[in-house]
Amino acid sequence: MPDLSVKAQTDRGATAVSRLRDLLGAESVLSGEDIPIRNLQDWSTLGPTAPIAVVRPADSQGVATTLRVAAEHGIAVVPQGGLTGLAGGARPIEGGLALSLERLVGIEEIDAAAGTMTIRAGTTLQAAQEAAEAAGFFFPLDLGSRGSCSIGGNIATNAGGNRVIRYGMAREMVLGLEVALPDGTLLSSMNKMLKNNVGYDLKQLFIGSEGTLGVVTRAVMRLYPPPSSTMAALCGVSSYEAALALLASARTALGPLLSAFEVMWDDYWMVAMRASKARRPLSGRHAYYVLVEAQGSAASDEGKFDAWLENLAERPLVDDAAVARSIGDVKAFWAARDAAAEFRQVLGPHASFDIGLPVAAMDAYAQACRRELTTRIPGCVSVFYGHIADGNMHIIACAPGAPVQPLDEIDEIVYRLVGEYSGAISAEHGVGLKKKPFLSVSRNPREVALMRTIKQAIDPKGTLNPGKVL
Amino acid sequence: MPDLSVKAQTDRGATAVSRLRDLLGAESVLSGEDIPIRNLQDWSTLGPTAPIAVVRPADSQGVATTLRVAAEHGIAVVPQGGLTGLAGGARPIEGGLALSLERLVGIEEIDAAAGTMTIRAGTTLQAAQEAAEAAGFFFPLDLGSRGSCSIGGNIATNAGGNRVIRYGMAREMVLGLEVALPDGTLLSSMNKMLKNNVGYDLKQLFIGSEGTLGVVTRAVMRLYPPPSSTMAALCGVSSYEAALALLASARTALGPLLSAFEVMWDDYWMVAMRASKARRPLSGRHAYYVLVEAQGSAASDEGKFDAWLENLAERPLVDDAAVARSIGDVKAFWAARDAAAEFRQVLGPHASFDIGLPVAAMDAYAQACRRELTTRIPGCVSVFYGHIADGNMHIIACAPGAPVQPLDEIDEIVYRLVGEYSGAISAEHGVGLKKKPFLSVSRNPREVALMRTIKQAIDPKGTLNPGKVL
Numbered sequence: 001m002p003d004l005s006v007k008a009q010t011d012r013g014a015t016a017v018s019r020l021r022d023l024l025g026a027e028s029v030l031s032g033e034d035i036p037i038r039n040l041q042d043w044s045t046l047g048p049t050a051p052i053a054v055v056r057p058a059d060s061q062g063v064a065t066t067l068r069v070a071a072e073h074g075i076a077v078v079p080q081g082g083l084t085g086l087a088g089g090a091r092p093i094e095g096g097l098a099l100s101l102e103r104l105v106g107i108e109e110i111d112a113a114a115g116t117m118t119i120r121a122g123t124t125l126q127a128a129q130e131a132a133e134a135a136g137f138f139f140p141l142d143l144g145s146r147g148s149c150s151i152g153g154n155i156a157t158n159a160g161g162n163r164v165i166r167y168g169m170a171r172e173m174v175l176g177l178e179v180a181l182p183d184g185t186l187l188s189s190m191n192k193m194l195k196n197n198v199g200y201d202l203k204q205l206f207i208g209s210e211g212t213l214g215v216v217t218r219a220v221m222r223l224y225p226p227p228s229s230t231m232a233a234l235c236g237v238s239s240y241e242a243a244l245a246l247l248a249s250a251r252t253a254l255g256p257l258l259s260a261f262e263v264m265w266d267d268y269w270m271v272a273m274r275a276s277k278a279r280r281p282l283s284g285r286h287a288y289y290v291l292v293e294a295q296g297s298a299a300s301d302e303g304k305f306d307a308w309l310e311n312l313a314e315r316p317l318v319d320d321a322a323v324a325r326s327i328g329d330v331k332a333f334w335a336a337r338d339a340a341a342e343f344r345q346v347l348g349p350h351a352s353f354d355i356g357l358p359v360a361a362m363d364a365y366a367q368a369c370r371r372e373l374t375t376r377i378p379g380c381v382s383v384f385y386g387h388i389a390d391g392n393m394h395i396i397a398c399a400p401g402a403p404v405q406p407l408d409e410i411d412e413i414v415y416r417l418v419g420e421y422s423g424a425i426s427a428e429h430g431v432g433l434k435k436k437p438f439l440s441v442s443r444n445p446r447e448v449a450l451m452r453t454i455k456q457a458i459d460p461k462g463t464l465n466p467g468k469v470l
Numbered sequence: 471m472p473d474l475s476v477k478a479q480t481d482r483g484a485t486a487v488s489r490l491r492d493l494l495g496a497e498s499v500l501s502g503e504d505i506p507i508r509n510l511q512d513w514s515t516l517g518p519t520a521p522i523a524v525v526r527p528a529d530s531q532g533v534a535t536t537l538r539v540a541a542e543h544g545i546a547v548v549p550q551g552g553l554t555g556l557a558g559g560a561r562p563i564e565g566g567l568a569l570s571l572e573r574l575v576g577i578e579e580i581d582a583a584a585g586t587m588t589i590r591a592g593t594t595l596q597a598a599q600e601a602a603e604a605a606g607f608f609f610p611l612d613l614g615s616r617g618s619c620s621i622g623g624n625i626a627t628n629a630g631g632n633r634v635i636r637y638g639m640a641r642e643m644v645l646g647l648e649v650a651l652p653d654g655t656l657l658s659s660m661n662k663m664l665k666n667n668v669g670y671d672l673k674q675l676f677i678g679s680e681g682t683l684g685v686v687t688r689a690v691m692r693l694y695p696p697p698s699s700t701m702a703a704l705c706g707v708s709s710y711e712a713a714l715a716l717l718a719s720a721r722t723a724l725g726p727l728l729s730a731f732e733v734m735w736d737d738y739w740m741v742a743m744r745a746s747k748a749r750r751p752l753s754g755r756h757a758y759y760v761l762v763e764a765q766g767s768a769a770s771d772e773g774k775f776d777a778w779l780e781n782l783a784e785r786p787l788v789d790d791a792a793v794a795r796s797i798g799d800v801k802a803f804w805a806a807r808d809a810a811a812e813f814r815q816v817l818g819p820h821a822s823f824d825i826g827l828p829v830a831a832m833d834a835y836a837q838a839c840r841r842e843l844t845t846r847i848p849g850c851v852s853v854f855y856g857h858i859a860d861g862n863m864h865i866i867a868c869a870p871g872a873p874v875q876p877l878d879e880i881d882e883i884v885y886r887l888v889g890e891y892s893g894a895i896s897a898e899h900g901v902g903l904k905k906k907p908f909l910s911v912s913r914n915p916r917e918v919a920l921m922r923t924i925k926q927a928i929d930p931k932g933t934l935n936p937g938k939v940l
Contacts, residue, residue: 113714113830114861160665166726169665172642187916193826193861195630195639195897197678198905198912199939200921204674208667225721244583251695255767256636256726297725300777304770356663360583391584391663427665435668442668446657450928451670457927458920469669 001462002074009075009095013052016073016097020055023069024062028103030054039080039098043145044088044434045349051078051092056100060178060186060217066099067215068184071463078465079211081153082124084145086352087432089157089210089468101152104217110135114192116175117221121152128221137223140167144341152216158208160428165389166259166295167224169428170207176220177203182213182459192220205454210430212465213458227295230259231305232324234333236286240363242317243288247359247389249317250292253308257301260293261389262337265366268383268396272339275346281332282322291333340385343396347381350398351410356424356442359391365421366393372413373397377406392427415441431469439470471932472544479545479565483522486543486567490525493539494532498573500524509550509568513615514558514904515819521548521562526570530648530656530687536569537685538654541933548935549681551623552594554615556822557902559627559680559938571622574687580605584662585693586645591622591686598691607693610637614811622686628678630898635859636729636765637694639898640677646690647673652683652929662690675924680900682935683928697765700729701775702794704803706756710833712787713758717829717859719787720762723778727771730763731859732807735836738853738866742809745816751802752792761803810855813866817851820868821880826894829861835891836863842883843867847876862897885911901939909940 002008021029030036031053040048052075055066070077076096083090092098101122109118110131117139119128125146132139141154143161153159155177159170167173176191189202206214237243243263250258264272269289273280282289294305312318324330343350357365366384373380379399386393397410415425419441426435426442439448451470455462472478491499500506501523510518522545525536540547546566553560562568571592579588580601587609589598596616602609611624613631623629625647629640637643646661659673676684707713713733720728734742739759743750752759764775782788794800813820827835836854843850849869856863867880885895889911896905896912909918921940925932 114828158667158671160667164665168638168642171671172638181920185916185919187920188914189917191894192828193894193897195634195857195860195862196826196894196912197628197630197896197898197900198894199901199909199917200683200924201628201641201674201678202917202920204671204677205924207674208671213670225725227725253768255695255697255765255771257767295725297727298723298774298777300770300774301725304768307768307770356666358584358662387665390665392665424661424663424666424668426667427663428667430667431669439669442666444658446655447659447669447672449655450651450657450672453927454670454675454924457923 004076004462004466006095010052012073013075013095016069016075017053019069020066023065024055024057028056028058028062030056038083039100040092042083042085042088042090044086044091044432046088046091046433049092049094051098052095054098054100056103058103060104060180063099063215063217064180064184064186066097067180067182067464070097071183071461074461074463076463076466079156079215081122081150081156082145082148084149085153085157085429085432087426087430087434089430089432091433093466099215101150107131110137111192115223116192117223118190118218119151119221120218121216122150125149125151125154132223133226136226138226139221140224141170141173144338151219155207155216155219156209156211157430160390160392163259164387165261166256173222174203174207174219175222177206177216178218179206179214179216182461182464187214190218190220210432210465210469212455212469225297228298229296229302230293230327230330231296231302232291232293232330232333233309234281234322235290235292235318236282236284236320237288237290237317238319239287243290243388246290246317249312250308254294254305257294257296257304259295260291262291263386263388264289264337265384268385271343271346271383272336275342276335276339278332278335281336282320284320286319291337340394340396347396347398348400349405350396351405351407353395353414354427354429355393355395355414355418356391356427357393357421359388361421362388362393365417365423369395369414369417372417373410376413377409418442433468436469474546474932474936476565480522482543483545483565486539486545487523489539490536493535494525494527498526498528498532500526508553509570510562512553512555512558512560514556514561514902516558516561516903519562519564521568522565524568524570526573528573530574530650533569533685533687534650534654534656536567537650537652537934540567541653541931544931544933546933546936549626549685551592551620551626552615552618554619555623555627555899555902557896557900557904559900559902559935561903563936569685571620577601580607581662586662587691587693588660588688589621589691590688592620595619595621595624602693603696606696608696609691610694611640611643614808621689625677625686625689626679626681627900630860630862633729634857635731636726643692644673644677644689645692647676647686648688649676649684649686652931652934657684660688660690680902680935680939682925682939695767698768699766699772700763700797700800701766701772702761702763702800702803703779704751704792705760705762705788706752706754706790707758707760707787708789709757713760713858714830716760716787719782720778724764724775727764727766729765730761732761733856733858734759734807735854738855741813741816741853742806745812746805746809748802748805751806752790754790756789761807810864810866817866817868818870819875820866821875821877823865823884824897824899825863825865825884825888826861826897827863827891829858831891832858832863835887835893839865839884839887842887843880846883847879860897888912903938906939
């Protein structure tokens with residue numbers, strides 16, 4: 001294994017950078033003053049670090065070449081997509097290379113017969129959604145950073161988002177993948193078929209491995225028929241048990257039309273209403289606010305949704321409900337749920353979490369976590385919300401006005417309790433750098449050992465995104 | 471790597487068998503005359519082979535112990551589930567051990583809040599389906615061998631079956647997995663959460679790897695709400711284009727309710743009607759027969775299905791259609807599709823195929839394949855049918871009455887054409903032994919090299935199911 005210390009890398013780096021300039025062209029390799037500020041960090045708030053160069057290949061082979069040169073010279077290389085990750089997976093390594101996919105953009109093909117989109121890794125999620133829509137299809141992956149995040153990053157982190165309950169995570173949408181391996185091999189597995197059991201399903205290795213086993217360069221993504229209508233309701237309920245009963249009822253009555261089931265605890269709602277300039281979609285105060293969304297495929301599905309809501313009125317599950325009568329209403333409901341992105345203005349700097357929990361235990365977790373944060377950290381504010389049908393809770397916590405945020409203490413409380421409730425330290429965002437110290441909360445030593453075996457087999461020199469995940 | 475020749479293994483085998491008797495108890499190790507005939511082969515028609523012993527551990531740890539002893543003594547070990555595989559993956563190796571999961575049976579837990587079933591690998595698929603139903607859930611995996619095949623085998627081969635279009639393959643239903651690794655480590659990843667992005671998703675490695683990387687001992691499977699109704703129609707259409715238009719129409723109108731879309735070419739239908747004793751569900755003769763199934767979640771969904779069929783009548787897509795009016799009708803429609811299991815009585819010995827193809831190319835493939843089989847093999851009969859919405863075609867071919875079936879020649883024609891049409895040599899059944907010579911049709915050398923890297927990293931001694939897949 002090469003010495004990946006900053007000094008050792010810097011010594012070898014100049015040769016590698018010069019070699020890459022020869023191979024890829026000078027315009028593909030930015031160093032010194034030319035390094036864009038945006039490539040120095042992702043959204044993880046870990047702060048900037050300086051790579052020796054930012055390499056921006058124009059094509060897949062250029063990505064593979066970059067990895068080969070990095071391996072040959074013993075230089076760390078960190079893949080970068082839209083840089084919207086919150087776990088630090090794309091944070092550059094001092095003295096190493098940052099490998100930006102920003103020039104691998106565009107949709108190469110939409111195959112209407114197969115229902116697939118062939119797309120380059122650097123393309124934004126929003127561009128993928130829009131291209132699918134223009135071709136009469138629906139691409140269901142959706143997350144708040146859709147305008148900036150890249151498809152390659154979505155695949156590398158197995159992104160989840162708002163509609164996992166119906167369409168699954170990014171993993172379920174990938175049919176084929178092209179990946180540059182750490183030794184510079186360009187592996188093409190651009191399958192378009194739904195079923196292909198010819199040997200190991202290699203793409204699964206790379207999906208969700210956070211750029212530590214290979215760099216996604218292109219993908220074949222599955223497309224879906226567009227929904228004919230979107231129905232939504234925002235409900236106020238007085239207990240978590242009622243929220244779970246509402247979920248069971250929605251599952252039974254709406255079946256596979258159910259596309260989102262988001263729960264916001266009262267503490268979240270109060271901050272969201274301060275952060276959002278929009279009109280309150282629901283008056284009165286409730287212990288939990290539930291956003292239910294369904295996508296129809298026929299006119300009769302709107303009636304189905306309405307009938308379900310009317311039946312609900314006969315049961316004491318829901319204290320109040322607002323029903324969307326327009327796309328504008330649907331957007332207004334989601335604005336409350338998406339207001340988390342604006343919490344910085346209201347709460348100041350804060351820690352964000354993305355944990356997995358057994359669905360039944362989520363409220364008990366929230367209570368225990370809030371209690372301990374409040375008791376142990378003076379003035380601590382914490383708010384809870386999430387995709388509860390997926391067992392995925394988000395938490396925002398901070399001590400407003402504190403000169404330095406007690407981030408380590410908050411981490412310790414949140415993740416220790418995740419372990420006590422048999423949860424996962426990351427449901428969506430990945431491990432990256434930030435959650436590495438807590439890996440043992442959710443993975444046993446044998447799992448970690450097998451991960452290391454795989455990493456060692458595929459990246460024996462350890463030059464691809466070293467120190468991330470493991 | 472140990473010498474895995476028959477002689478070398480037999481010399482070492484006696485010690486290994488005696489050690490296993492000590493560790494697992496004599497009742498767990500059958501050798502010599504005690505070896506059951508059923509363990510000598512699977513359904514691949516490759517013929518029986520004699521393992522030195524059949525090991526039947528009573529628990530997961532016993533499975534891991536068997537693998538450890540096999541690795542220590544350099545003895546091949548072949549995992550066996552329900553032995554219904556058609557590719558030879560579970561066929562024992564002469565002089566090696568057969569490792570039967572038949573005593574690891576039973577459902578350990580159904581967690582209603584999480585919507586999961588924790589199940590031992592040797593349990594039959596049918597037992598899993600029945601247990602889910604008894605608990606008020608639906609377990610959607612379904613294939614013809616449901617009464618014999620085991621959940622562990624379904625996972626190891628990433629089984630597909632009848633409802634992939636709606637629920638995905640076995641891979642999509644696995645949330646957690648316990649696997650015995652080749653060195654005897656028992657790896658427990660019994661996750662119950664829908665989302666868990668904590669490091670590499672290790673279970674993906676073992677799903678579909680045909681028992682060459684580890685032996686599945688237990689699993690957490692995802693459960694679904696039971697459908698409130700099942701609707702089905704059997705349609706006769708006169709062109710493949712009409713069948714594709716019917717599929718597009720069903721997708722749009724039925725959306726996610728669509729649970730199966732099976733096409734039977736006329737040649738299949740004629741043999742099926744001879745094989746089946748049931749009344750013909752559709753009179754007249756058509757070029758293609760299409761079985762469309764949808765599962766409803768509310769009473770209104772039956773009306774939705776009927777409305778779709780009525781609208782169809784206004785378009786010249788369908789020449790004739792029968793609509794199921796009862797569960798009996800639904801079963802009768804499926805009987806025509808399932809009649810393939812009885813074709814031996816009508817056609818005699820034959821070759822069965824399970825290929826993947828681009829949906830748009832399936833009919834052109836069928837025509838080319840039929841033409842070449844008929845031209846090159848005197849008297850050759852071939853019939854075509856499949857899950858066309860999944861791009862999955864089955865073929866049955868033979869030369870009825872021939873003293874020896876021209877299996878190699880049929881293989882050569884079918885798989886060469888798969889390559890020409892950019893298809894997959896296995897959509898469902900896996901590679902096992904039978905399709906190994908054709909691996910290069912559907913996988914490029916870099917893919918095969920990476921598969922070998924993974925196999926070498928996880929099974930460095932090569933004692934787990936050697937010679938299968940790779």
